[in-house]
Amino acid sequence: MPQERGFHVAVVGATGAVGQQMIQTLENRDFPISKLSLLSSARSAGKKAVYKGQEITVEEATPESFEGVDIALFSAGGSVSKALAPEAVKRGAIVVDNTSAFRMDENVPLVVPEVNASDLHNHNGIIANPNCSTIQMVVALEPLSQKFGLKKVIVSTYQAVSGAGAAAVAELNDQTRAILDGKEAEPKILPVGSGEKHYQIAFNAIPQIDKFEENGFTFEEMKMINETKKIMHLPELQVAATCVRLPVGTGHSESVYFEIDAEGISAEEVKSLVGDAPGVVLQDNPSEQLYPMPAYCVGKNDVFVGRIRKDLDNENGFHMWVVSDNLLKGAAWNSVQIAETLIDLGLVK
Amino acid sequence: MPQERGFHVAVVGATGAVGQQMIQTLENRDFPISKLSLLSSARSAGKKAVYKGQEITVEEATPESFEGVDIALFSAGGSVSKALAPEAVKRGAIVVDNTSAFRMDENVPLVVPEVNASDLHNHNGIIANPNCSTIQMVVALEPLSQKFGLKKVIVSTYQAVSGAGAAAVAELNDQTRAILDGKEAEPKILPVGSGEKHYQIAFNAIPQIDKFEENGFTFEEMKMINETKKIMHLPELQVAATCVRLPVGTGHSESVYFEIDAEGISAEEVKSLVGDAPGVVLQDNPSEQLYPMPAYCVGKNDVFVGRIRKDLDNENGFHMWVVSDNLLKGAAWNSVQIAETLIDLGLVK
Known part of the structure; x- marks a missing residue:
């Protein structure tokens, strides 16, 4: 993967089972990150998570949270994705969504990189991560x-x-x-x-x-x-x-x-x-x-x-x-892998 | 079920998971028993089991154990059945065998009473109880x-x-x-x-x-x-x-x-x-x-x-x-149900 630049990445649902694995996977993969925003519901905001030895405070996800975000990985439930993924896209982010909210939407690629990475070319800001099974x-x-x-x-x-x-x-x-x-x-x-x-x-x-x-x-x-x-x-x-x-x-x-x-x-x-x-x-x-x-x-x-x-x-x-x-190929790893593929294909603005 | 007479029943493998369920099922069904022999390998002989409140000592199964037995329920592994089921039949017992020893033998009916009870008429002393699944x-x-x-x-x-x-x-x-x-x-x-x-x-x-x-x-x-x-x-x-x-x-x-x-x-x-x-x-x-x-x-x-x-x-x-x-329909109950059906059909000498 070319690492000429770092990206501002947001993880939405950072305190959940999948969110925690996403943070770990980003670290394991040495994903090119310039800034990492950890977001969640109001209930979980204030909790802390660790990325590369650094403690990061989890903040409540709002539309404004996505200002300047390049890549947003969503895994906080379908209703959160429906409400906030379009807001993230509106602000220029590309969304990889690990809920069922957009999976069957004709305008949303549903991607497993080993199978249909080329579908990523047809994205409109949101890429859906399929169901784990x-x-x-x-x-x-x-x-x-x-x-x-x-x-x-x-x-x-x-x-x-x-x-x-x-x-x-x-x-x-x-x-x-x-x-x-x-x-x-x-x-x-x-x-x-x-x-x-x-x-x-x-x-x-x-x-x-x-x-x-x-x-x-x-x-x-x-x-x-x-x-x-x-x-x-x-x-x-x-x-x-x-x-x-x-x-x-x-x-x-x-x-x-x-x-x-x-x-x-x-x-x-x-x-x-x-x-x-x-x-x-x-x-x-x-x-x-x-x-x-x-x-x-x-x-x-x-x-x-x-x-x-x-x-x-x-x-x-x-x-x-x-x-x-x-939690990995079924969720966090497939999402991060989609993000890596988007970068490889030059699809992240 | 006609209960004009009681039968001498033997349970072979009486201390095992299925054997224990066989004894309990015979009790629950109020099976017409005149005498109950509990048999096992030499290793388990001497242990005690309870039938209708009575303690019965488990004895080592030998060919002679089957003298006078009307119905023998086997569940002590295939090798025990192969060695002792023919001995039981030779002594006049009818054997219901819960191992895979005889299941695919053309001369042995393989019976689930709800499905093929009529196959019992063709028995030659041994009836096989199918695999649980x-x-x-x-x-x-x-x-x-x-x-x-x-x-x-x-x-x-x-x-x-x-x-x-x-x-x-x-x-x-x-x-x-x-x-x-x-x-x-x-x-x-x-x-x-x-x-x-x-x-x-x-x-x-x-x-x-x-x-x-x-x-x-x-x-x-x-x-x-x-x-x-x-x-x-x-x-x-x-x-x-x-x-x-x-x-x-x-x-x-x-x-x-x-x-x-x-x-x-x-x-x-x-x-x-x-x-x-x-x-x-x-x-x-x-x-x-x-x-x-x-x-x-x-x-x-x-x-x-x-x-x-x-x-x-x-x-x-x-x-x-x-x-x-x-352990019940998959083993003990199906075996006892075969025995009950044999009695109903007048097939126990």
Whole structure:
């Protein structure tokens, strides 16, 4: 990345689970920053965060906060993005938004750099970062789509609680300890904070992430379905998803069945292709019990793929297991990676 | 059930996770027992178990243990079944075997009473109890197969550690507490006790249950594939499985995609049919966040089904979520239910 100049970067939602990872990722990547503004809701303003050893006070995000900002990374919820992202753009910033607010907007590129970086050229100030569970799946599917064509995807997810925020992680830990101690622990957050009912997540699996749509799918499932088609430029792709929350802190896993548009392809060919793809680490050797797992992917930017095998009935069908850190490639790293790509492409004014 | 006489029942593997549930289930069902023999390996012999308030000493299982036994429920591992089930049959007992030792034997019926009770008529002394993850799925699929015909099944499982025995449950609990306390806990059992590598199960998901086969599927996955075809009498059915172990004590969940051999069928019709099926409790109302979950199915004999919805691309395709207590319908209850059905059908000498 050319580092001729530094940029004024703002992180909106700096105190949240993803915001914290964004700050850390900017530091790890030695992102070219001339000034870093950490912003949040009024409730969290005044808290402090550390960037490269320096304490920075988090300020309340207002329209004026974005004066002079070059790049604003948003991850403070859809309503904050809807209210403030246009204000940031108005003031000359380019926004990378990690909420669902603009993802399906025709005028907003929805980008996973390994898949559709060229869509960035068509931005109008806002670039949407896809849903965590979508990102890791399309990184693994893209090389197959490019080489063979992709016809059908059926995914069942195994998602970590950090996708629901830091409070959900605390709920999992506190509830788990209470249950081990034989105590009661009233669920208050999961599966959906604003929902009417809350269920135990410790030692459980909850087949609901986000609210239900009229068609019986959840919003999370529809995000995976619609975002996958948009990112991969495959409006006709058949995609179905079942999204499930697990008692895992960080690291989403996915059991993915897919059908390619080619016959006679072996599992070894698929392994080789996926393993060579950008952003992918292949962990696939059954004889050595090598496959990806969420507990071992935390803190890494890669998408880990394993358990690749050919379907026993369908000549075009394959199965695979895809794991990634949902706070990094699923959120913070993909957002920072979009920002880096924007700079590389000369798209930041 | 006619209770004109009592039967001499033996439980082999009486001290194990499933054996304990078998004894409790025999008590709960008020099974017609004249004498109860509790048998185990030499290692566990001498331990005591309680049946209807009475302490019974567990004895080492030998060929002679089966003299006079009418019904023997085996759940002490495949090698014990292979060695002793024929000895029990030789002495006049009818064996219900909860291991994989005889399941795919052409001369051995593999039975889920709600699905293929009539196969019991063809027994030669041994009846096999299917794998836990298979049982709950075929109970939910059978009414659809009967009414519409079934073409294809793709299942991803979310399996509890008690399927790997009581020691695996202890490993999950101890390891979880250690991690919450910031301590180390060396994995020793999961995913496969006899395997070379062991992985953390607390706050993790392990995409391996049982050993790997040459085709890249695990033995657990192949059990689901082959047993489903045998039980449902559908040798041509397309079935694929991905089996995953979760940090859940008891209760297996399954994300099931299936295609029926009929078009124009609504999700409501499928719900109604599955909900009326024997052994099934429908828990399916998205607007009230009603769906099955493992933490809430423990101790119940039923198969719980929810999240039934029509695929958005395939007119014949549907998705559902199936949950059951893997120690009960998945093992102990299905075994006792087979024994009850044998008595009802007059098949116990």
